[in-house]
Amino acid sequence: MTDTPQQPSRLDRIESILATVAEQQATNTQAIAELTDNVTRVLGRSAILDDVLLELRDSHEELKRDFLENQRTTNAALNQLGAILVQLTRIDPLN
Numbered sequence: 001m002t003d004t005p006q007q008p009s010r011l012d013r014i015e016s017i018l019a020t021v022a023e024q025q026a027t028n029t030q031a032i033a034e035l036t037d038n039v040t041r042v043l044g045r046s047a048i049l050d051d052v053l054l055e056l057r058d059s060h061e062e063l064k065r066d067f068l069e070n071q072r073t074t075n076a077a078l079n080q081l082g083a084i085l086v087q088l089t090r091i092d093p094l095n
């Protein structure tokens with residue numbers, strides 16, 4: 001009698017395939033959970049950054065308005081000083 005290796009039965013092969021599929025499913029489930037956590041974290045950070053960006057934009061607009069107002073005020077003051085200087089140079093100190 002010769003010993004021949006026994007082929008796994010069809011049922012054994014199916015069970016092996018199902019075990020492999022179950023392991024893959026568990027791995028995929030864990031990967032999906034991690035991905036979901038990452039997406040949630042990124043979306044949370046994105047919302048915070050959007051808020052910061054809006055605040056920066058508002059601050060920039062306010063600073064721009066303040067700068068323009070300061071520039072107008074400075075120009076008006078310089079014009080007044082120029083007019084005063086013209087008047088002072090027209091005054092004849094001998095009269």
